[in-house]
Amino acid sequence: MANTAILCVDDEPVILDSLKEQLRRRFGNRYLYEMAECADDAWEIIEELNEEDVEILVIVSDWLMPGIKGDEFLIRVHQKYPKIVKVMLTGQADADAIERATKEANLYSCIYKPWSEDELADTIMAGLQ
Amino acid sequence: MFISRSFPKFPLQWAIVVSFLLQIFFIVGLVGYLSFQSGRTAVKHLALDLIQGTNSVITEHLNSYLSIPQHLGQMNADAIRRGVLDIRDRPTVLKYFWDQMQLYNLTYVGMGLADGGGMGVARFDGTNIIVEDWVPGRKNNIKHYAADDQGNLTELIEIWTFINEEETWYTNPIKAGKPIWSIVTMNIVTGPYVVASSSRPIYDTQGTLLGMFAADIHLLKLGDFLKNLDISQSGSTFILEQDGTIIGNSGKASPFILNNKEIKRLKASEIDDPLIQQVSRTVQKQLGSFADLDSNQNFQIFVAGKQYFVNIQPWENELGLQWLVGTVVPENEFLTEINANARRTVLLCAIALAIAIITGIFTARWIANPILQINQASTDMAEGNLNQAVAPSTILELDSLTASFNKMAERLQKSFVAIAESRDKLEERVAERTTELETTLQELHATQAKIIQSEKMSSLGQLIAGVAHEINTPLGAIRASAHNTAKALQESLGQLPDLVERLSPEQQQQFFTLVEKSVSSQAKLTAKEQRTAKRSLIKTLKAANIDNARYIADTLVDMGIYSNIEPQLPLLQTPGQDWILQLAYNLTRLQRNSRTILIAIERAGKVVFALKTYAHQSHSQEKESARITDGIETVLELYYNQLKKGVTVTRSYQEIPPIPCYADELMQVWTNLIHNALQAMSYQGSLGIDVFREGDRLAVAITDSGCGIPEDIQARIFEPFFTTKAAGEGTGLGLDIVQKIIAKHGGQIDLSSQPGQTTFTVWLPMS
Numbered sequence: 017m018a019n020t021a022i023l024c025v026d027d028e029p030v031i032l033d034s035l036k037e038q039l040r041r042r043f044g045n046r047y048l049y050e051m052a053e054c055a056d057d058a059w060e061i062i063e064e065l066n067e068e069d070v071e072i073l074v075i076v077s078d079w080l081m082p083g084i085k086g087d088e089f090l091i092r093v094h095q096k097y098p099k100i101v102k103v104m105l106t107g108q109a110d111a112d113a114i115e116r117a118t119k120e121a122n123l124y125s126c127i128y129k130p131w132s133e134d135e136l137a138d139t140i141m142a143g144l145q
Numbered sequence: 146m147f148i149s150r151s152f153p154k155f156p157l158q159w160a161i162v163v164s165f166l167l168q169i170f171f172i173v174g175l176v177g178y179l180s181f182q183s184g185r186t187a188v189k190h191l192a193l194d195l196i197q198g199t200n201s202v203i204t205e206h207l208n209s210y211l212s213i214p215q216h217l218g219q220m221n222a223d224a225i226r227r228g229v230l231d232i233r234d235r236p237t238v239l240k241y242f243w244d245q246m247q248l249y250n251l252t253y254v255g256m257g258l259a260d261g262g263g264m265g266v267a268r269f270d271g272t273n274i275i276v277e278d279w280v281p282g283r284k285n286n287i288k289h290y291a292a293d294d295q296g297n298l299t300e301l302i303e304i305w306t307f308i309n310e311e312e313t314w315y316t317n318p319i320k321a322g323k324p325i326w327s328i329v330t331m332n333i334v335t336g337p338y339v340v341a342s343s344s345r346p347i348y349d350t351q352g353t354l355l356g357m358f359a360a361d362i363h364l365l366k367l368g369d370f371l372k373n374l375d376i377s378q379s380g381s382t383f384i385l386e387q388d389g390t391i392i393g394n395s396g397k398a399s400p401f402i403l404n405n406k407e408i409k410r411l412k413a414s415e416i417d418d419p420l421i422q423q424v425s426r427t428v429q430k431q432l433g434s435f436a437d438l439d440s441n442q443n444f445q446i447f448v449a450g451k452q453y454f455v456n457i458q459p460w461e462n463e464l465g466l467q468w469l470v471g472t473v474v475p476e477n478e479f480l481t482e483i484n485a486n487a488r489r490t491v492l493l494c495a496i497a498l499a500i501a502i503i504t505g506i507f508t509a510r511w512i513a514n515p516i517l518q519i520n521q522a523s524t525d526m527a528e529g530n531l532n533q534a535v536a537p538s539t540i541l542e543l544d545s546l547t548a549s550f551n552k553m554a555e556r557l558q559k560s561f562v563a564i565a566e567s568r569d570k571l572e573e574r575v576a577e578r579t580t581e582l583e584t585t586l587q588e589l590h591a592t593q594a595k596i597i598q599s600e601k602m603s604s605l606g607q608l609i610a611g612v613a614h615e616i617n618t619p620l621g622a623i624r625a626s627a628h629n630t631a632k633a634l635q636e637s638l639g640q641l642p643d644l645v646e647r648l649s650p651e652q653q654q655q656f657f658t659l660v661e662k663s664v665s666s667q668a669k670l671t672a673k674e675q676r677t678a679k680r681s682l683i684k685t686l687k688a689a690n691i692d693n694a695r696y697i698a699d700t701l702v703d704m705g706i707y708s709n710i711e712p713q714l715p716l717l718q719t720p721g722q723d724w725i726l727q728l729a730y731n732l733t734r735l736q737r738n739s740r741t742i743l744i745a746i747e748r749a750g751k752v753v754f755a756l757k758t759y760a761h762q763s764h765s766q767e768k769e770s771a772r773i774t775d776g777i778e779t780v781l782e783l784y785y786n787q788l789k790k791g792v793t794v795t796r797s798y799q800e801i802p803p804i805p806c807y808a809d810e811l812m813q814v815w816t817n818l819i820h821n822a823l824q825a826m827s828y829q830g831s832l833g834i835d836v837f838r839e840g841d842r843l844a845v846a847i848t849d850s851g852c853g854i855p856e857d858i859q860a861r862i863f864e865p866f867f868t869t870k871a872a873g874e875g876t877g878l879g880l881d882i883v884q885k886i887i888a889k890h891g892g893q894i895d896l897s898s899q900p901g902q903t904t905f906t907v908w909l910p911m912s
Contacts, residue, residue, distance in 0.1 A: 027786070027789075027790050028618050028622065028786075029669075029671070029672070030618075030619070030622040030626075030741045030744055030745055031618060031621060031622050031625075032672060033622075033703075033737070033741060034621070034622050034625030034626050034629060034738075034741060035625065036703060037625070037626075037629045037703070037734060037738075038625055038628070038629060040703075041629065041632050045693075045696045048695070048699075049699070050676075051672045051675070052672055052673075053671055053672045053673070053790065054790065057672060057673050060673075061676070079614075080614045080786070081790075082786075082787055082790045082791055082792075082828035082829075083791075083827060083828055083829070105621075106614065106617075107613050107614035107615070107616065107617025107618045107620075107621065108612075108613030108614045108617065128617065129614075129617035129618055129620060129621030130617060130620035130621035130622075130623070130624040130625075131621055131624070131625070132624065132628070133625065133628050
């Protein structure tokens with residue numbers, strides 16, 4: 017039974033759907049995969065997993081989302097869970113935002129859409145090393 | 146102050162001059178009147194004294210004149226009685242009488258003798274002396290002779306009849322036995338003979354009557370005597386008998402008239418002299434008759450509008466003559482002097498008045514001039530000529546006034562100069578600022594087009610993030626899905642033979658039902674709903690004693706199976722079922738990935754189309770016919786990503802034909818308004834877009850459920866550079882440009898806002 021998780025945040029269901037399939041195929045049931053369509057959902061999941069003693073290892077977040085932006089979300093997560101590896105997966109991101117996230121959220125990497133499964137998997141693996 | 150309005154206005158000079166004149170007129174008039182009155186009274190007294198004196202002079206003259214015949218009678222009687230003159234020596238007596246006639250201006254000197262004869266010298270015509278000599282007889286007994294200048298008889302003129310005893314002048318004194326006066330009236334050849342006759346009986350030493358001496362004075366001669374007294378030019382003197390019969394007068398009128406050879410003596414009331422007639426009437430009125438007048442009388446009469454002073458004195462002599470002597474003098478005779486006096490007074494008054502007027506005017510000017518100058522200066526100042534100075538006055542109060550005025554004028558002028566200077570400076574500064582502003586305005590105009598363009602690019606820039614995302618997101622999904630499909634196909638191809646070999650027909654049936662259920666699942670749950678569903682599935686699976694429930698539930702959810710899995714429980718309970726579920730997962734993922742790819746392609750296609758439409762640059766300055774809703778839809782498409790989560794878009798479009806417009810510019814309007822709406826409600830809530838027609842106008846109402854625009858900034862939101870966003874997030878030009886674009890279309894934009902409902906309504910003309 018896996019007690020570690022990878023959390024993906026993106027406002028596009030098709031992206032989350034694709035991401036989850038990719039992660040399942042690559043990592044099987046080694047991790048739990050949780051999908052959130054916005055930051056609020058993400059926080060809810062983080063709380064739930066925390067209660068269930070499931071450790072979140074990686075958060076993959078989109079940047080351009082309704083409401084709170086990716087960099088801001090990751091910075092807040094970092095303030096509470098500095099250990100989590102933060103990866104940004106986005107179609108477009110402001111250079112300033114990435115720089116800020118790097119500095120303040122210890123952003124591990126930023127992957128641009130369209131991405132490849134290997135690129136994603138390698139980044140996560142490398143982040144977890 | 147306010148009363149003065151109802152009075153006529155007059156100059157100050159008049160006030161002073163008129164008051165001067167009124168006083169002077171009053172005083173001069175009073176003095177003149179009083180002096181005239183006292184003059185008149187004095188003159189009246191003077192006139193009465195004078196006229197009385199005149200009358201006295203007349204009576205004295207009368208005394209001496211009438212004493213001549215009496216004295217002659219006395220002398221001649223004495224001479225005869227003493228034998229000096231012999232009455233029988235007729236030539237000597239006649240010469241003697243002739244000499245006396247030469248000596249005195251008498252009408253007749255002669256004597257009638259007791260025997261009926263007589264001799265005498267006469268001046269019947271008043272001038273030429275003739276000698277008459279008569280003898281006793283009854284017919285043609287008297288002869289008239291002319292004489293030379295020595296009294297010698299020269300020729301016989303005529304012969305007529307004269308009888309002594311028939312003549313009153315001869316009989317009356319004899320009867321009286323003493324000398325008397327009588328009035329003798331005879332009509333003779335030379336004319337009416339009307340005389341005052343003084344006759345005296347002549348006696349010899351024995352007392353025997355010798356004859357009667359007579360000396361006559363013709364009444365006309367008495368008149369001449371009065372004339373020659375020259376009392377008054379326009380007055381009159383007269384002598385009356387006590388019954389009012391006229392003896393003589395100084396006027397031209399005769400005291401008697403000849404009527405049918407009868408001599409008629411006139412009364413005072415009958416004579417052709419208005420003055421004497423008036424005197425007679427007055428006496429009759431006041432005294433009754435002349436006979437009652439026994440003392441000196443003074444009175445006044447009016448004739449032809451003129452006043453006359455009248456004095457009448459009774460006069461008598463020792464021989465019994467009792468006459469009345471009257472003098473009439475016109476008042477103006479005396480008034481000449483007083484009138485001259487009055488004229489002098491009037492002249493003096495006039496001169497005094499003239500001097501007073503001139504003095505008054507000068508004084509008035511002297512006093513009023515400084516005031517008038519101040520008045521003029523004030524008027525000039527009021528008209529803007531501030532350079533005023535009034536000359537000082539010698540009058541203390543006025544001098545102080547002019548000094549104060551000059552001070553005030555000077556200070557005013559200084560203030561005005563200062564004001565003018567500061568105004569000039571101000572104008573200069575205004576001009577400078579105007580120039581600066583004009584330059585700035587020109588620069589602004591020059592950059593406005595650039596700004597509009599850059600705002601458009603800025604809106605685009607805001608979209609670019611979205612657009613890149615919008616494009617890359619479906620691309621990412623497509624790429625991942627394609628890859629996943631490949632893997633799923635590869636895996637499932639390896640597992641499909643096992644399906645036939647390892648599962649019973651019953652299990653196969655359950656498997657396909659599971660796959661069928663997944664493929665036909667139309668439910669689109671959100672991630673959150675999926676997690677709820679997943680928890681429910683985990684419970685169900687755990688209740689069915691299925692290991693690894695969490696993973697299985699997760700897989701089922703990914704397959705689109707959220708509930709009603711009881712029919713599939715036996716299949717899932719099958720030992721080593723992992724591959725069965727994995728195969729079902731792979732098979733369904735084929736279908737789901739294909740669907741994802743289709744959705745993503747459609748999304749990408751729409752975005753590309755919208756972007757192409759948005760970026761379409763119509764450089765033409767002419768309107769093109771476009772459907773308003775097309776532009777709105779394009780913008781909504783571009784914002785799809787921001788809208789799809791949490792924003793409910795409600796469209797209410799009336800069917801409206803295309804209208805002529807600047808389509809690309811209107812797109813900027815919709816972009817701005819929708820963008821603002823989304824930001825206002827933080828991408829959560831409802832966005833209403835109503836397009837409808839009202840008359841010849843088209844309206845686009847964009848309503849958001851955001852927090853609303855505070856009333857105090859509603860009026861400012863259309864101002865350029867006004868923004869509520871953090872620095873760097875917006876230019877603040879959005880709504881300004883929106884307004885300009887709408888104005889360019891001849892439309893307008895309204896705003897109504899309250900918390901929870903903010904509507905921007907754009908009105909555009911249909912044609």
